[in-house]
Amino acid sequence: MPSPSDLRVLVVLPAWNEAGSLPAVLTELREHLPQVGVLVVNDGSTDATSAVARAHGVDVLDLPFNVGVGGAMRAGFRYAIVNGYDAVVQVDADGQHDPRDVPRLVSGLDGADIVIGARFADVGDYRVRGPRWWAMSVLSRVLSRMAGARLTDTTSGFRASGPRAVRTFAVRYPAEYLGDTIESLVIAVREGLTVTQVGVAMRERSAGQPSHRPWKAAVYLLRACLALLIALTRSRQAPVEAVTA
């Protein structure tokens, strides 16, 4: 297995109507990570997301309509394989992930196939309360036990995938609601991939508002638990090596 410094790294930003926050994120990525590839997956945006990304000279995938983060990431993983990248780092286009944490995530790929940038690992001051927090802690406990590692933030969208994970996800990345966070980890663990986490600080979104309404949180809790239960009861599929060969 190659060491992280040898990996060709692709940063994938799934973006749905993020023309407002994208320029700052792309500028930061260029500044702090000049050597990595950057791909913006324009997920059916109705604003200038695609044009903004092109103006910054990064690669762009334009999905003809909105398919959600899961579908956008699957396209990103397939792009990575076709273009010879070894590792994929998912970064939110809304600016809440700090590009300076990317090298720490990538160096974590030394000992694991997937590295999650966790918001509750004693770094930063990101806090949530109420049903959303209950949902997150239940999910974290179940997935930690499955993965055999302490995972405190399984719904984080900030994560790095190593070569084996990229191969698996290019074929089998769930496009369901919440599939990109919860079910993807279940699939990875069942494929025998190892998961670990690195503490990161979250920043305020540079544009747009996070959703913190109580009823939305309750719906989120129910859907998250349903997604986890369904993923756990799903029967094992043939390993990806056999599928791609």
Added chain:
Amino acid sequence: MSGHLFALVSALVMLVFMVELLRRRRLREKYAALWIAVAFFVMVGVIFPHMLEGLASLVGVTLPVNLVFAGALLLLLLVCIQLSAELSTSEAESQTLAEEVALLRNRVERLERSAGDEPRPPVVDPGAGHPPG
């Protein structure tokens, strides 16, 4: 008009309608088969009313008409579930196609760029964006 005649005519009309839709390729066989079967059983029930009464007493339903209602409800429920399943398959397929289109568009743009053209972003449809899930 007697009730029997009405039911018989309805079942016949439905049968003809289904066959006609199939003939014009407006309906795929896997969806039509169920309705053709329904029309067929309604006709059998109309022509031989005693079969329904026998069936009702066999499964322990006092009024035969209640058996018809319960059966109809169950059937409609199953059809709804089948349609949801087919729709899910269809959504997953169109999503995979969307990803494939995006990858191919990227490839075409690379080729255009290497040929000296400057590709532009796609034209967006302001009504197309809606969150999934």
